[in-house]
Amino acid sequence: MPIGNVADFAVNQEPRCPVVLLLDNSFSMSGEPIQQLNEGIAVFKQSVEQDTLAKLRVEVAIVSFGPVAMCQDFVTIDQFVPPLLNAEDSTPMGKAIEYALDLLEDRKEDYKNNGIQYYRPWVFLITDGRPNDDWQNAAQRVRQGEKGKKFSFFAVGVQNADMAILRHIAPPTRIPLLLNGLDFKSMFLWLSQSMKQVSHSQPGTTTMVPTPPVGWGQVVT
Amino acid sequence: MPWKAIACSERGTSHQKSRLPCQDYTKFIRLNNAGKPANDREIIIGAVSDGAGSCKYSNIGSELAVQTALKHLQNCAKELKENQKDLSPEILEDWANKAFFKTLETVKKAFGQKAKEKSCSPKDFSCTLLVIIASPNWLAAMQIGDGFIVTRNRKPKSEYKLLFYPSKGEYANETTFVTAANALEKMQVKTLFEKQQFICAASDGLERIAINLKDLQPHPPFFEMFERALEIRTEDEERLSTKDWLKSKDVNNKTDDDKTILLFWYEYSEPGRNPSPSKVEKHNIYYITFLVNVLSGIFWNSLYHDLFIDIKFNDLTLQWMISVLIAVLLTVVIILVNFYIYKPLKYSKSLSEKVKSLFDLLIISFLGLALGGALYYSIRKSILYLFQLQSPITTPK
Numbered sequence: 001m002p003i004g005n006v007a008d009f010a011v012n013q014e015p016r017c018p019v020v021l022l023l024d025n026s027f028s029m030s031g032e033p034i035q036q037l038n039e040g041i042a043v044f045k046q047s048v049e050q051d052t053l054a055k056l057r058v059e060v061a062i063v064s065f066g067p068v069a070m071c072q073d074f075v076t077i078d079q080f081v082p083p084l085l086n087a088e089d090s091t092p093m094g095k096a097i098e099y100a101l102d103l104l105e106d107r108k109e110d111y112k113n114n115g116i117q118y119y120r121p122w123v124f125l126i127t128d129g130r131p132n133d134d135w136q137n138a139a140q141r142v143r144q145g146e147k148g149k150k151f152s153f154f155a156v157g158v159q160n161a162d163m164a165i166l167r168h169i170a171p172p173t174r175i176p177l178l179l180n181g182l183d184f185k186s187m188f189l190w191l192s193q194s195m196k197q198v199s200h201s202q203p204g205t206t207t208m209v210p211t212p213p214v215g216w217g218q219v220v221t
Numbered sequence: 222m223p224w225k226a227i228a229c230s231e232r233g234t235s236h237q238k239s240r241l242p243c244q245d246y247t248k249f250i251r252l253n254n255a256g257k258p259a260n261d262r263e264i265i266i267g268a269v270s271d272g273a274g275s276c277k278y279s280n281i282g283s284e285l286a287v288q289t290a291l292k293h294l295q296n297c298a299k300e301l302k303e304n305q306k307d308l309s310p311e312i313l314e315d316w317a318n319k320a321f322f323k324t325l326e327t328v329k330k331a332f333g334q335k336a337k338e339k340s341c342s343p344k345d346f347s348c349t350l351l352v353i354i355a356s357p358n359w360l361a362a363m364q365i366g367d368g369f370i371v372t373r374n375r376k377p378k379s380e381y382k383l384l385f386y387p388s389k390g391e392y393a394n395e396t397t398f399v400t401a402a403n404a405l406e407k408m409q410v411k412t413l414f415e416k417q418q419f420i421c422a423a424s425d426g427l428e429r430i431a432i433n434l435k436d437l438q439p440h441p442p443f444f445e446m447f448e449r450a451l452e453i454r455t456e457d458e459e460r461l462s463t464k465d466w467l468k469s470k471d472v473n474n475k476t477d478d479d480k481t482i483l484l485f486w487y488e489y490s491e492p493g494r495n496p497s498p499s500k501v502e503k504h505n506i507y508y509i510t511f512l513v514n515v516l517s518g519i520f521w522n523s524l525y526h527d528l529f530i531d532i533k534f535n536d537l538t539l540q541w542m543i544s545v546l547i548a549v550l551l552t553v554v555i556i557l558v559n560f561y562i563y564k565p566l567k568y569s570k571s572l573s574e575k576v577k578s579l580f581d582l583l584i585i586s587f588l589g590l591a592l593g594g595a596l597y598y599s600i601r602k603s604i605l606y607l608f609q610l611q612s613p614i615t616t617p618k
Binding site: 014 | 235274275389391392393394429433434435436437474477
């Protein structure tokens with residue numbers, strides 16, 4: 001069994017557009033929410049796949065928390081098989097965010113060592129609760145990273161999510177959004193469009209997608 | 222025409238989808254000794270520019286940048302021509318630094334004017350810029366932003382060389398533009414005081430196909446295919462074929478960006494001299510040499526035989542003197558004939574090729590002379606045998 005996740009670079013030399021999905025699968029997500037979330041991920045794959053170059057460029061990794069686990073290491077969309085998440089336990093959000101950021105840093109090293117160009121990564125956090133661990137350090141890392149343009153961080157709350165804490169975690173320039181009901185599909189569709197756009201962007205393009213995006217979320221004050 | 226050159230741009234598939242124009246631009250001009258545009262002279266100036274995807278007028282910007290740079294450098298090249306006799310690597314470097322610095326200034330100024338005309342910001346013209354100036358003996362180049370310049374010098378078995386490391390930010394969609402405040406800092410300039418055979422500049426659309434980004438080395442097969450084509454095809458043929466290639470599926474599967482390529486290939490020929498012989502010509506020379514030498518061999522041997530075997534001189538010294546004189550005369554004639562035939566070979570491309578040609582000719586000459594001698598004696602003997610004669614000429618005593 002090969003160690004590491006770099007074998008594909010020899011075959012696919014396209015620049016990568018990495019996105020980390022940080023998904024809450026705590027117990028409160030059980031039932032309808034987790035099912036909708038799973039469907040949303042499948043929609044994401046289908047949508048990106050329609051674009052022949054984007055499916056070679058967009059790389060997705062999934063970190064689920066409840067407890068923190070690497071559900072899917074970085075894989076390009078053409079080889080991505082959407083997982084089925086089950087609602088499990090608690091909400092260690094702080095640990096999960098730090099895990100995801102480390103994963104991203106390692107991935108950037110892989111890109112550099114293999115001469116693969118890449119776009120600014122996205123971290124997409126979806127939660128329906130409040131962290132039950134120490135999240136202060138994670139929040140600081142998110143803000144520093146966002147400021148240093150290391151990645152773009154998006155936070156999305158579902159139903160009873162603690163938006164106050166999410167606002168402390170998310171960077172001030174991109175406030176967290178509350179999902180309309182359980183409309184994960186619209187959200188993932190928007191994400192796939194954005195990723196396609198980024199993966200085709202050329203020098204000079206600003207990768208910033210305007211927030212708040214219309215259609216699937218709203219800003220809660 | 223010492224430089225064969227091709228400049229080609231094609232719109233990328235992503236630009237077709239989003240109905241953007243081709244934002245790349247490339248052009249070249251050839252100059253004669255007086256610094257005037259002419260297709261038959263030594264200096265060639267070319268430029269490639271890639272307009273920023275996000276800027277609305279970047280297609281205008283890239284064209285304006287290339288045109289302005291070429292026009293400006295044409296004047297700079299004149300300056301250089303005047304004191305070219307004592308051109309040294311230092312002078313060239315100094316000249317290149319100044320010339321490219323001014324080029325950037327001029328381009329920025331042109332952008333400023335155009336921005337006023339269109340009442341927009343100069344940033345709307347954002348684009349990269351790569352410029353090459355080449356003579357048969359040296360090259361000067363500059364690069365702002367991404368894209369690449371690869372060269373190969375005229376020494377046998379020389380390798381492709383990437384002139385500048387691509388100036389990229391951390392992310393694939395970041396680079397420096399001519400319009401950036403720090404463009405001058407980011408401008409890379411290089412001069413090579415050596416004879417170049419092949420020069421290629423391209424926009425970043427072709428980067429992943431032509432350059433191994435892992436170790437930043439040119440991918441030789443990519444450049445070899447252009448070099449081979451330029452060697453055998455005319456400029457027009459190769460321009461069409463390059464255009465088709467840029468539009469092909471093979472290329473579009475690997476890049477969705479606009480793609481531009483600028484190619485210079487040095488055609489070896491010295492004014493007033495014969496071009497190097499082709500293979501067929503070379504073989505013809507070998508046949509002629511062989512034939513001439515066979516005839517010389519027959520002639521020489523017959524003369525020798527008639528004079529010194531059939532005719533006996535009373536005076537031995539006189540006989541020797543005449544024989545040496547005739548031998549020298551014949552040798553000179555044979556060498557002269559051979560030299561005349563050898564002449565076209567003198568312009569063979571490399572020294573090793575010349576030596577090889579000379580060696581071949583020497584062997585052919587000797588073989589020809591030997592065969593001529595053998596022929597003469599065998600004919601003589603067979604005639605004598607056939608007619609049962611002892612001696613055809615009665616020796617006067």
